[in-house]
Structure formats: C-alpha cells, structure tokens
Amino acid sequence: MPDLQDRIQLYFGQKGLGCCPVSLQRILAPVLRHGTSTELLELGRVLLGQPAPEAALAGLDAIDRAEPGHRSRPDDDLPTIERRARLYAGCFVRSQVLGAAYEGVSEALRGDLLLASFGSAAHVEPRLLLDELEGGTPWSGFVGRLLLAFTTGTCSGFESGQDVLERILISSLDSWENHRQPEVLLAAVVMAARSRDRFARELAAREGPGLSALKRAVRESSDPLVRSNLVALVGVRGLSEAAVGALEQLRLSQIDSVLAQGGHLLRSPRRHRRLIRSRMPARVSGRLGQRRPLEAGAARAVTRLLSGNDAHGDQYMNRLVELASHPDPLAGVLASAQLLDRPAGPRREAALDSIRTHSNNPLAVRLASLGATSGDAGRASRSIEAFERSLEARPGWWCASCALAHLESDPKQILSVLERVLEHGSDRAFETALEVIHRRRLVPDLERALVELVQTDDSRRAPPLLARVIRLLAMGPTDRSARVIIRSLASHHALLQAAALDAATDRKASPAVRAGCSLVDVALLERLSSSPEEAVRQGALRALRVRSGSRARDMVQRLLVATTPELRLTALDAIHSGGDPELRSSVLRLMEREDVPNIITRGRSVLAFLESRARISSLVTPSEVEA
Amino acid sequence: MIQGQGSMLGIGLVMLGLFGLWFAIGSVTLSLPAHGRRARRRLERGLGLGFRDRRLLQRLARSLGVADRTSLLIGRGCFEDAVRRMAPGERLMPRIESLRNAIFDIPIDVRCR
Numbered sequence: 001m002p003d004l005q006d007r008i009q010l011y012f013g014q015k016g017l018g019c020c021p022v023s024l025q026r027i028l029a030p031v032l033r034h035g036t037s038t039e040l041l042e043l044g045r046v047l048l049g050q051p052a053p054e055a056a057l058a059g060l061d062a063i064d065r066a067e068p069g070h071r072s073r074p075d076d077d078l079p080t081i082e083r084r085a086r087l088y089a090g091c092f093v094r095s096q097v098l099g100a101a102y103e104g105v106s107e108a109l110r111g112d113l114l115l116a117s118f119g120s121a122a123h124v125e126p127r128l129l130l131d132e133l134e135g136g137t138p139w140s141g142f143v144g145r146l147l148l149a150f151t152t153g154t155c156s157g158f159e160s161g162q163d164v165l166e167r168i169l170i171s172s173l174d175s176w177e178n179h180r181q182p183e184v185l186l187a188a189v190v191m192a193a194r195s196r197d198r199f200a201r202e203l204a205a206r207e208g209p210g211l212s213a214l215k216r217a218v219r220e221s222s223d224p225l226v227r228s229n230l231v232a233l234v235g236v237r238g239l240s241e242a243a244v245g246a247l248e249q250l251r252l253s254q255i256d257s258v259l260a261q262g263g264h265l266l267r268s269p270r271r272h273r274r275l276i277r278s279r280m281p282a283r284v285s286g287r288l289g290q291r292r293p294l295e296a297g298a299a300r301a302v303t304r305l306l307s308g309n310d311a312h313g314d315q316y317m318n319r320l321v322e323l324a325s326h327p328d329p330l331a332g333v334l335a336s337a338q339l340l341d342r343p344a345g346p347r348r349e350a351a352l353d354s355i356r357t358h359s360n361n362p363l364a365v366r367l368a369s370l371g372a373t374s375g376d377a378g379r380a381s382r383s384i385e386a387f388e389r390s391l392e393a394r395p396g397w398w399c400a401s402c403a404l405a406h407l408e409s410d411p412k413q414i415l416s417v418l419e420r421v422l423e424h425g426s427d428r429a430f431e432t433a434l435e436v437i438h439r440r441r442l443v444p445d446l447e448r449a450l451v452e453l454v455q456t457d458d459s460r461r462a463p464p465l466l467a468r469v470i471r472l473l474a475m476g477p478t479d480r481s482a483r484v485i486i487r488s489l490a491s492h493h494a495l496l497q498a499a500a501l502d503a504a505t506d507r508k509a510s511p512a513v514r515a516g517c518s519l520v521d522v523a524l525l526e527r528l529s530s531s532p533e534e535a536v537r538q539g540a541l542r543a544l545r546v547r548s549g550s551r552a553r554d555m556v557q558r559l560l561v562a563t564t565p566e567l568r569l570t571a572l573d574a575i576h577s578g579g580d581p582e583l584r585s586s587v588l589r590l591m592e593r594e595d596v597p598n599i600i601t602r603g604r605s606v607l608a609f610l611e612s613r614a615r616i617s618s619l620v621t622p623s624e625v626e627a
Numbered sequence: 628m629i630q631g632q633g634s635m636l637g638i639g640l641v642m643l644g645l646f647g648l649w650f651a652i653g654s655v656t657l658s659l660p661a662h663g664r665r666a667r668r669r670l671e672r673g674l675g676l677g678f679r680d681r682r683l684l685q686r687l688a689r690s691l692g693v694a695d696r697t698s699l700l701i702g703r704g705c706f707e708d709a710v711r712r713m714a715p716g717e718r719l720m721p722r723i724e725s726l727r728n729a730i731f732d733i734p735i736d737v738r739c740r
Contacts, residue, residue, distance in 0.1 A: 032702075036704050
C-alpha cells in the first residue's frame with residue numbers, strides 16, 4: 001500500500017489536521033473495524049507522524065487492533081513509537097475529558113489542567129523526553145511544558161527522581177539550539193532556585209547558547225515564575241548577576257510582589273550581602289516614598305534591605321522610622337530592631353525617639369524604648385499609652401498580642417489601663433478591652449471592675465456589651481460573680497437574661513460560679529423556657545438541656561403543642577440544636593396539624609436533619625462504638 | 628407620533644437581533660460538517676475521482692452502513708468489505724475495479740493536489 005501516507009496527507013491538508021476531531025473519529029472507526037493487521041499497522045504509523053494529538057490517539061488505537069504477531073516485527077521501531085503514542089494519547093484523553101468538564105476555558109488553562117491531571121499512570125522515560133526535545137519534533141513544545149510541570153511539581157508522572165530531572169534539564173540546555181523551548185528555560189530557573197548546589201555548580205561550569213538564553217530569560221522575562229524566583233536566584237552562582245540586574249530593573253509597582261514572595265530568603269547572608277551592595281535598597285527606598293503602603297510580606301523584607309548600608313544612612317533610617325508605623329505589627333518590630341542593630345549615635349537616638357513619639361505600634365515603641373541609652377522615665381508609659389490608643393483602633397486579637405508582651409514586663413500597668421477603659425473608655429475600646437480580657441484570661445484580676453459594671457443600675461453601656469460582661473463573669477473566681485449572674489436572671493432586658501442563663505450553665509465556668517449557680521433550679525429554667533422573649537427561651541432551653549435531658553425533652557414537647565407559633569418555632573430550633581431522635585414523632589405530629597408556613601418549612605428541615613443523623617449513627621456498628 | 632416611531636424602532640432592533648442570532652447559530656452549525664466535507668473533496672480531487680466515481684463510492688459506503696464515504700477512501704479493508712456486501716453484478720464490476728485502482732493502486736500525481 002504505497003500511497004496510504006499520501007492519502008492521509010491529502011485528507012489532513014498541508015497544515016496537518018484539516019478536519020474536526022469528531023469527523024476524524026467517525027471516518028476512522030469503520031477503517032479500524034474492517035482493516036487488516038498490515039493495513040492497521042501502516043495506518044497507525046502514518047497517523048502517529050501527524051502533529052495533531054487526535055491523530056496520534058487514532059494511530060495508537062490502530063496499532064492496538066493489529067494482531068500481536070504483526071506488531072513485533074524486529075526491523076521497525078514500533079516500540080518507541082508506541083511508547084511515545086501512549087504518553088501523548090494518555091494526555092490527549094485527559095485533555096478531552098477536561099475539555100468537556102471545563103468547556104469555555106482558554107487553551108492555555110486547559111493545558112495547565114491537563115498537566116496537573118497527568119498522574120503517575122503514565123510512566124515517563126527520561127530518554128524519551130530528551131529524544132523528543134533534541135530531535136525538534138512537533139512534540140518538543142509539549143515536552144517542554146511537561147518538563148516544566150515536573151519541575152514545579154504540578155505533575156507527578158516523572159518517577160526517575162530529582163537527580164535525573166536535573167540531568168535532563170542540563171542536557172536540554174546543552175541542546176538549546178535544537179529546540180528553543182522557552183518552557184525549558186523556565187524549568188531550569190525553577191530548578192536552580194529550588195534545588196541543591198549541584199545544579200548551580202553544573203550551570204556555573206557551562207557556557208554556550210543555552211546558558212546565555214537562561215541568563216537572558218532571568219534578566220528580561222516578565223513571567224511570574226521567573227519573577228517569583230528572582231530573590232532565590234541571587235544566591236545561585238551562575239545566575240546571580242542576571243537576577244540582581246532583573247531586580248534592579250523592576251518597576252516600583254512590581255517590587256511589592258517580588259519581595260512578598262521571596263523576601264524571606266534575604267535571611268541568607270550571601271543573598272543579603274549581594275543585594276545591599278546593589279541599587280536595590282535605593283529602589284526600595286523610592287518605593288517607600290510612594291503613598292500606597294507596602295503589603296505586609298514586602299514590608300518585612302524591606303527592613304532587611306535597608307539595614308547594613310551606611311552610604312545613605314540618614315535616608316534609610318527615616319524610612320525605617322516610617323516602617324515602624326506600618327499596619328503589619330511584625331514589620332514595625334523588625335524596623336525597630338534594625339535601628340537598634342545600628343551603631344549607637346545621635347542619629348540612631350533621634351530615630352528611636354521618633355518611633356517612641358509617633359509610632360502607633362506598641363511593640364515597636366516598646367522595642368525602641370528598650371534600646372534607649374539615655375534615661376527617660378516617661379518612655380515606658382508612652383508604650384502603655386500607645387497600647388491604650390490601639391484599643392480604639394485595632395482589632396481585639398491584635399491588642400491581645402500586645403497585651404501579652406506588656407503583661408510579662410509590667411502587668412499592673414496593663415490592668416490599670418484595662419480598668420480605666422472599662423470605666424470611661426468608648427464603646428469600641430470597651431469591646432476590645434473585653435476581648436483582651438477574655439483572650440488573656442484576666443477575669444480573676446478584673447472581677448471587681450466587671451461586677452461593678454453589671455451591678456450599676458445606671459450603667460451607660462448598651463445591653464449587648466453588658467451581656468458580654470456577664471458571659472465573661474462565668475470565669476469569675478469568687479461567688480460574687482455567681483451572685484451577679486443569678487441576679488441578672490431577673491433582669492428586665494432579654495439579652496442580659498439570656499447571657500445570664502448561658503453563664504450559669506457554662507461548662508467552662510469556674511468552680512465558684514458553678515457552685516453558686518447550682519441554686520438556679522430546673523423549675524425556674526422551665527418557666528423561662530416559655531418566656532415571651534426568644535433569646536431567653538433559647539437560652540433557658542439550652543440551660544435546661546445541660547441540667548436535665550429528660551426535663552428538657554418534656555419541655556420541648558410541651559412547647560410543640562403550644563398555641564403561640566413563636567413557642568413552637570423555638571421548640572423546633574431546640575430540637576435541631578439538640579438533635580434528639582426521640583422527638584422525631586413529636587415533630588411529625590406537629591407537621592400533621594400545623595398550618596403556619598414558616599413552621600412547616602422549619603419542621604421539614606428538622607425532620608430531614610434528624611433522619612440524616614439517624615442514618616449516620618446506623619452506619620456506625622456497635623463494635624466500632626466499643627472500639 | 629413620537630411614541631409610535633419609538634416602538635417601531637424597538638421592534639426593528641429586536642428583529643435585527645433575532646436575525647443576527649439566527650445567522651450566528653446557522654453559520655456555526657453548518658460550518659462543522661462543511662469542514663470535514665472540504666477535506667474529503669480535497670482527497671477525492673487528489674485521487675482524480677469524477678462524479679460517477681463519487682456516486683458509486685457513496686453506494687458502496689451505504690452498503691457497508693457507513694454514512695461518510697471517506698472511510699472507503701482511506702482503508703482498503705473497508706473498501707473490500709463494502710464491495711463484498713454490495714455483491715455487484717458483472718456490469719458494475721469493471722467500474723469498481725477502475726475505482727479500486729484509482730484509489731489504492733495508482734500513485735497520486737503530485738500535480739493533482
């Protein structure tokens with residue numbers, strides 16, 4: 001059959017695949033069904049030579065259908081063709097599946113997804129990859145992308161190990177002229193940034209077009225993969241200069257992302273030394289002069305870059321003072337620390353004093369105070385003042401972290417600040433102070449102040465804030481807290497009543513509160529369970545469940561038959577949060593006679609919840625429970 | 628009067644939009660099979676098949692239960708099976724023989740492409 005190749009060529013056209021994959025499948029299916037083994041082999045060979053992956057897949061199918069006797073002819077290179085075809089065809093099938101699943105995504109993204117899904121099912125032979133690359137076949141682009149995926153770890157089909165991958169990349173760089181695949185350069189960049197010294201040594205020992213192209217890629221490429229590895233590449237011997245050049249050429253707006261991704265690598269003395277001798281500190285200083293604040297990760301790295309360079313000492317010290325007020329607490333602390341590391345002198349003193357006076361970061365202020373050489377009694381108090389100011393502006397977790405540092409050195413000061421804020425502070429500061437007290441477990445120290453807040457009849461605090469105080473009092477160390485909680489049960493305000501119920505039955509309550517609140521009898525809780533206020537009802541039912549499960553169940557059943565729809569709704573909510581399966585029949589009975597749409601909807605969801613719970617518990621066998 | 632003109636304009640725009648949609652859907656739908664048809668025409672032209680040859684080939688494809696005759700142009704096994712199923716008479720055999728020669732045995736003249 002001398003002209004099958006010509007016929008296929010005619011059909012596919014000059015550019016390769018001249019028809020859509022669907023019609024290709026439709027046409028080839030009868031051919032594969034009726035063809036002889038010789039014909040199928042020939043067809044497979046011809047199709048595998050086509051650049052389109054659809055043709056490769058069909059070619060593989062044709063070879064698979066040929067009889068084994070025909071397939072193992074010693075005089076041809078079919079095994080190699082087959083291996084190649086299996087590799088690509090496997091990828092192609094995945095791309096088809098992904099194409100169907102992610103219809104509408106761009107080709108590039110689909111390619112990435114394909115590589116990501118390329119699992120260990122297809123074992124990739126290193127020699128095959130190199131052959132494809134060096135031969136400059138139509139597949140070399142794909143192999144380049146595959147190598148990149150193996151190097152970045154998005155694809156796990158390569159099982160020969162990191163050393164072999166390094167060798168393949170070195171060989172691919174040697175044969176760069178043959179393939180010129182940009183992905184190979186990217187893979188080499190990633191490998192150089194991540195691997196051990198051996199790869200860098202190999203690179204440094206080489207010369208030629210491959211290495212020149214690699215250096216050019218590092219210096220000029222705007223690919224995110226290169227950008228994110230620039231700081232790491234500063235430490236790689238053969239690529240250091242190119243990486244420093246690239247960093248110096250970055251636009252001010254690009255510095256943030258590069259430093260945020262690789263700034264932590266400046267801890268390495270070699271990289272640090274290399275960069276502070278470059279124009280990078282000046283560029284960074286210029287970036288800090290812009291109005292837009294640096295992002296947190298970049299700000300931390302910048303402090304390292306601005307240290308150890310005395311040529312522009314004054315300017316850099318001013319920048320460090322600015323950084324001490326950065327929203328990121330750690331960046332502020334690092335800026336203060338960098339200033340402390342500088343040799344003592346009037347300039348450093350002035351900078352530290354500026355931080356102490358102007359910074360709104362209590363930790364940075366405290367650090368600056370520690371480094372003061374001249375005595376100033378007011379400095380420590382300034383740090384506390386900064387903490388007090390931060391209660392107004394910062395979130396609770398942040399203030400709690402600052403409080404931790406102060407509590408170690410001067411707990412009395414911090415407690416007096418908190419007491420002052422509880423008494424006179426704004427609502428915002430009050431709320432933050434409550435969170436600090438909760439996080440640092442300061443209730444035993446501030447019990448008196450908290451109790452007075454609730455006991456005062458003309459309290460100017462809003463009920464939601466007072467409710468939080470009552471909940472905090474569950475941790476109170478004395479029976480005074482318990483008394484306040486019990487008194488709050490009779491409060492006029494529903495929120496306070498509900499909070500008191502929560503505190504009285506809190507499982508984490510202190511022993512004194514637990515003992516004091518044992519006076520709250522079940523009858524009172526039952527009475528409160530039918531209170532007109534929903535928050536109180538919910539709290540009472542929760543408390544009742546903690547105290548006595550059977551009484552809580554009886555109460556819920558009574559509420560389910562109550563005439564008021566709100567009570568029935570509360571009962572359903574309580575069943576949902578308790579998840580008691582014995583109440584299922586009661587809910588069913590309620591559903592039979594109910595005519596309020598809200599309650600019917602809620603009842604259905606509660607029933608579904610109870611059923612799913614029952615199903616899950618039936619899956620756990622008794623033996624598993626025992627185990 | 629102005630209101631009447633506005634509604635006419637709106638109706639016109641809607642009609643135009645519908646026509647555009649119909650045109651887009653139609654062109655996409657028609658272009659898909661046309662793509663495969665172009666490739667088949669190219670192959671048939673390259674093999675030097677005339678109108679009667681193409682009709683005969685289509686008859687053979689139908690006897691095999693295949694909608695697209697391209698399969699017979701590519702696979703010889705496919706072609707032979709189609710001939711066997713068709714069981715042609717003595718009058719048709721010479722034409723089938725010449726068709727077979729044209730497709731499978733005579734090397735394709737490069738100038739025909």
